[in-house]
Amino acid sequence: MDLLKELGPLLSAEAAAEAPLAGMDPADLEQAVWVRLLERDRQGPAPAEPARWLRRAVRAEARVARRRAQREVPYAGPAGCADEASEHGPEGEVLHREQDRAVRSAVARLPGRCPELMTAFLSPRDLTYxxxxxxxxxxxxxxxxxxxxxxxxxxxxxxxxxEAPGLRGRER
Structure with missing residues (x-):
């Protein structure tokens, strides 16, 4: 319990600094780090340098949250219920162009005849085989x-x- 009192203020400060960049609430980040500490406690002794461990844990949890936010796709609901402003607004257009640019860049780096073949399949002319x-x-x-x-x-x-998402649940 002394560790909780000792690290509480430091954790609050670190979480408040990292949470906005991770797109999460500082309290959620704090909770994730406490859970990480409890899980570590079950595996062995407390960290040798608790303050250093805590800073690293906060940054690691923030990285996990950022990666999760990049992978997650909002649920649009039943067909026809998607917010049209987000699909056709400036943000949607920028995202679409960025995805298109990324795919075309990757296609250009393909070996052999693949770039010209894939470019033909991606052609707006909608060519037949x-x-x-x-x-x-x-x-x-x-x-x-x-x-x-x-x-x-x-x-x-x-x-x-x-990076591919990690295994979850019973897949291990």
């Missing part, structure tokens, strides 16, 4: 397998750039 095969000089029958390999490569490339 026959038109794409004619433009690229590839047989129409091989477009599917080549496209599949290119998409696999793109998936691996993007997975290396974006």
């Amino acid at each position: 026959r038109e794409i095969a004619g433009e690229l000089g590839i047989s129409q029958g091989s477009l599917g397998p080549v496209r599949s390999r290119c998409l696999g490569c793109l998936r691996r490339m993007l997975a290396a750039e974006v």
Whole structure:
């Protein structure tokens, strides 16, 4: 209990400093750190340098919250109930352009013929398989397998750039 009294003010100050950047309430951040300390207590003795451990724990919990916020997608509700202002407003347009830029940048870094093939599939002209095969000089029958390999490569490339979420629940 002495540890609680000793670290309480420091934790409050650290949480108040880190919480806004993590997009969370300082009290929630404090609670997450206390839980982390209790879990650590069950595993072994208290940290040798409690103040240093606490600062690191606050920053780690804030990082977790930021990553979670980046991965989470708000639920739009039943079809037709989504807020149209957020979809078609300036923010939605900027997000759409940023996603488009990121995908096109990754496509340009693909090996072999993948960049030109994927660019043809992403074309606003909405080309058919026959038109794409004619433009690229590839047989129409091989477009599917080549496209599949290119998409696999793109998936691996993007997975290396974006950390996959950790396992939860019974998956361990």
